[in-house]
Amino acid sequence: MSAAEARRTLPELVEEAQRVLAICNACRYCEGYCAVFPTLQRRLSFTESDIHYLANLCHNCGSCLYACQYAPPHEFQLNFPRLLAQVRRESWRKYAWPGFLARAFDANGLVTSLATAASLAFMLLFAALLDGPARLFAAWSDAQGSFYAVIPHDAMVAVFGTVSAFVLVALVAGFARFWADTGEGRIGLAGAEPATGALDDALTLKYLDGGGDGCTYPDEKPSFARRRFHHLTFYGFMLCFAATSTATVYHYVLGLKAPYPFWSLPVLLGTVGGIGLLAGPAGLLWLKWRRDPMLADPDQKGMEAGFLALLFLTSLTGLALLAFRETRAMGMLLVAHLGVVLALFVTMPYGKFVHGLYRFAALVRFHIERRRPPPVTAPE
């Protein structure tokens, strides 16, 4: 399995997964590492939908690669984590909405992400310059409502409101399409436990622990580094999101205009979150740099790096804006920050971000399924 191996199509991946799953099902040594193995052990044969489900249930912790007596160079050439990573991308393409944008997954690399951010920032810059450079390069004080002096509030709301609404619809549609394919009924019908159980697993990243000692990432030695950096990323992101939400409340409910003082809730949340969102993606990038190439789908490195770079830059430009908002650099920083955030948003439904969405869906299904008795007989 060289890094240069040709990318396989979905039917090829499904066939390969069926071969591998038959081996794992006869072996079962990895039962206990994660949710994937109990789930596959409930089945005697595997449909394409089962395979999407299993792939998105996998957290790519790597444990089952190093534990596998059939891993390359063994003639069975079994690399379960890589295979499931390859399937995951095909799942994301398959369930993406609208369907024709699925091909964006292929283009969504580091260069694309950065280029998108840059071009969006240039568009904003251009718009801001229509009024002449004076406003953009002035040193505004917070009291003057500096941000909106550069880009009018209404324009900002119009752009971000539209993009967010579209992203939300696309993500919900993707989730719904994935769910429809599982053949499970409406989620609510199973009661609250599956959702709360899945939430618990997602918020703690339960299955990024390799069965207890940490995942074998970036190499064979178990470690919690990846989980910790993901927590920084995830909670940092959530805090930044919370910062934006409280700012919206400040604006519309309390009638307070940005920028807010350092000790205000939006700025505090954004600062703490921003630090997490700097350290987290930086750490994840550092781990990725060192990771055993066997563990991942080499084709997705660009997409992962692009997502990490946008998260990191979102935070970096945001914190820089906070630090320099009363200087002449503010205008340029604002433009850069908004450009990066917009790029993050528009690429969200067609990039690595959706891993959270589909993993969550898979975890919900896992919690529904685990309450059923395992089937005694199986169809041939």
Place this chain on the structure above:
Amino acid sequence: MDSTGEWDVLVLGGGNAALCAALTAREAGATVLVLESAPFDYRGGNSRHTRNMRTMHEGPLDVLTDAYPEEEYWQDLLKVTGGLTDETLARMTIRRTQRHVPWMKAHGVRFQAPLGGTLHLSRTNAFFLGGGKALMNAYYRAAAAMGVEIAYETEVVDLALAGRRIDSVTVDCKGERRVIRARAVVVAAGGFESNLEWLREAWGPPADNFIVRGTPYNMGKVLKLLLDQGARRVSDATQGHCVAIDARSPRYDGGIVTRVDAVSLGIVVNRDAQRFYDEGEDFWPKRYAIWGRLVAGQPGQIGYSIIDAKSMGKFMPPVFPPEKAHSVRELAGKLGLDAQALEKTIAEFNAAVRPGTFDHTILDDCRTEGLVPAKTHWARTIDTPPFYAYPLRPGITFTYLGVAVDERARMILQDDQPAANVWAAGEIMAGNILGKGYLAGIGMAIGTTFGRIAGEEAARHVRG
């Protein structure tokens, strides 16, 4: 690898027994070099294929349910070996297994929670999380952390057992010959199961059709050198663990997944389409070990497990897909068997099946009458298409011919006295306890017990 100086303890082999010895000796302060003939990717011998270890315990543990007391363990062993065992060594091993789980955990091995295990053995056997390769990875990590030196692709090709001592061994290290000196030697280089020539010597031409389930590196070189130079022998070359596995398995290293669990649900015929043994004698996990020998005794060393649609999905799915046909005749064609003969065998079998209540979880009352050989449980007519077949061959797990040891793991010489600086652990001495037969999970029990003792004794020998 430093081959100029003298090592305190030299460990020959790189499997479970070897690493248990190396870790223990190093912890006792000895300098330790491990010689592993396999390359890094295939390190860990047969141990990398294992699933669990049979473990005595007086009450529930976190990884084992209920209790499995010494006496019950001993009786189980006595039964399978038919008395061909050494009671002192066996009981010592059984008692020692109580101490292993905490020690293994302290060295990084992780276990499955009880009842998760699919073989329902979690009262008697502790299952390794991730299996034997994960276990070996943990031991190698622990060894590296405490400064045990490991030499991969380093095969022991010669040694001199003289004056009751081994003072040096000759290795082939990636094509280069070297002599390595040591003050104490632990031999843990496995049996000779990978050595097709030796198997042929012991079993005759049928050995050509054997599949080696585990490592291709257990060539028995160390064992042979020791036996030729005065170590006392235990068991004999035809004894070992030999099971029926899928005939399409790779020649080596197919491991656990090549099992076929359909046998007790249907019938097994040989190349002449004739049945040859009671397929329903006992639960399959208790019987698969005798089926290796049974198939080895058939012409061409091949058998075919045949079931019908009623049984499909009632057993652990094998790795290779079955041959499938809509009639017995068609199935015979696909298997290359005489169609008429197979139809006759199945018709006679069906006619002999008595009515009963089928229940695969107990020794049920479905059996044949007036048929030779009888099928004494789970006998149901084979009449519902599609029909399925899995080809079977003998799969050799490991051999029992070995060197004698005492309770301190010292290797015993032909004068019944121990060697001065040689200890043995694992497959290479398992025959002391397993004269024949097999008890699931006892290989690791023996290896861990004697590995730890050997490491401790060897270190004490050099350190005082």
